[in-house]
Amino acid sequence: MLTEQQIYGIYVPVVTPFNAAGEVDLDSYQRNVKNIINNSIQGLVVNGTTGESPTVTVNEMQLLVNTSRELLQSTSIPLVVGTGTNDTASTVARTEIAANLGADCALVVVPYYSRPSQEGIIAHFRKAAEVGIPIMAYDIPSRTGTAMTLDTARTILEMNNVVGLKDCSGSSKMVTELVRTGSKPVLGGDDSLFYEMLSSGAAGGMLATANVYPAECIRIYEAFKSGQFDLAKENFEQLLPIIRLLFKESNPAPIKWMLSQNGLIDSDTLRLPMTSISTALQQELSSYVQDNAIEATA
Numbered sequence: 630m631l632t633e634q635q636i637y638g639i640y641v642p643v644v645t646p647f648n649a650a651g652e653v654d655l656d657s658y659q660r661n662v663k664n665i666i667n668n669s670i671q672g673l674v675v676n677g678t679t680g681e682s683p684t685v686t687v688n689e690m691q692l693l694v695n696t697s698r699e700l701l702q703s704t705s706i707p708l709v710v711g712t713g714t715n716d717t718a719s720t721v722a723r724t725e726i727a728a729n730l731g732a733d734c735a736l737v738v739v740p741y742y743s744r745p746s747q748e749g750i751i752a753h754f755r756k757a758a759e760v761g762i763p764i765m766a767y768d769i770p771s772r773t774g775t776a777m778t779l780d781t782a783r784t785i786l787e788m789n790n791v792v793g794l795k796d797c798s799g800s801s802k803m804v805t806e807l808v809r810t811g812s813k814p815v816l817g818g819d820d821s822l823f824y825e826m827l828s829s830g831a832a833g834g835m836l837a838t839a840n841v842y843p844a845e846c847i848r849i850y851e852a853f854k855s856g857q858f859d860l861a862k863e864n865f866e867q868l869l870p871i872i873r874l875l876f877k878e879s880n881p882a883p884i885k886w887m888l889s890q891n892g893l894i895d896s897d898t899l900r901l902p903m904t905s906i907s908t909a910l911q912q913e914l915s916s917y918v919q920d921n922a923i924e925a926t927a
């Protein structure tokens with residue numbers, strides 16, 4: 630079970646590879662996860678936004694969780710499973726399934742589409758927290774349409790079983806305030822704000838970019854943690870142009886394309902309504918990668 634003390638560093642929300650027919654491609658999944666866990670990451674996240682959770686069925690989620698547990702069994706890397714939907718009852722049911730399968734934590738997003746009140750958001754998290762497994766709350770208003778207020782975040786973070794927050798609110802305001810007043814740990818989830826989030830008190834990042842650049846993300850975090858702030862910033866700024874390209878079209882389409890180019894997954898297929906990246910972005914990514922090797926700065 631994930632503890633607050635284990636929430637730091639780089640958590641990687643892995644992609645869910647699909648074959649050309651749109652079925653989960655387990656071989657590719659295993660290949661990509663093995664490559665990621667060969668780096669010293671702090672956590673693996675299955676069925677997050679990057680894992681295309683809105684189109685992954687409960688049976689597929691179970692398959693991915695079981696496969697991930699096998700891959701992680703000789704490591705101490707915790708397994709976080711995205712179980713949040715826009716419906717409280719199905720969120721609770723998925724969280725119970727994840728708990729029964731041995732997940733260390735459930736990642737629960739603010740319910741999307743319905744635009745609940747702050748009271749409704751709090752009640753949703755209270756129900757998820759009652760399942761008993763550690764919960765990481767996930768705020769991403771650019772996707773869900775509703776943001777947690779600071780007071781709501783505080784109330785949720787005070788609940789038993791809620792161990793931390795993944796903050797994709799689009800700025801460092803929330804983390805700054807939470808950390809200033811003492812809070813459970815926060816992971817930054819906006820890749821392009823990673824350095825700013827660390828500087829504002831985030832304990833680490835949950836970064837889709839780390840599917841493609843795990844070592845580079847870890848290097849930024851390690852430099853920051855050891856007090857080498859200029860080095861961390863330099864390494865972050867080196868990664869920033871590619872981060873911007875990876876988010877130029879909807880995540881995880883660019884990440885999947887890069888992984889398929891690197892041979893880590895067989896196909897960049899996404900499930901509709903998500904589609905593969907444009908030819909223009911393919912060209913931008915290819916020429917950026919060709920012209921700019923990301924080198925370690927020591």
Ligand SMILES: O=C(O)C1=N[C@H](C(=O)O)C[C@H](O)C1
Nearest residue numbers: 642677678679818836837880
């Ligand atoms: O899947 C995730 O976790 C993340 N999703 C965000 C998004 O797709 O908007 C980005 C972040 O890297 C982590």
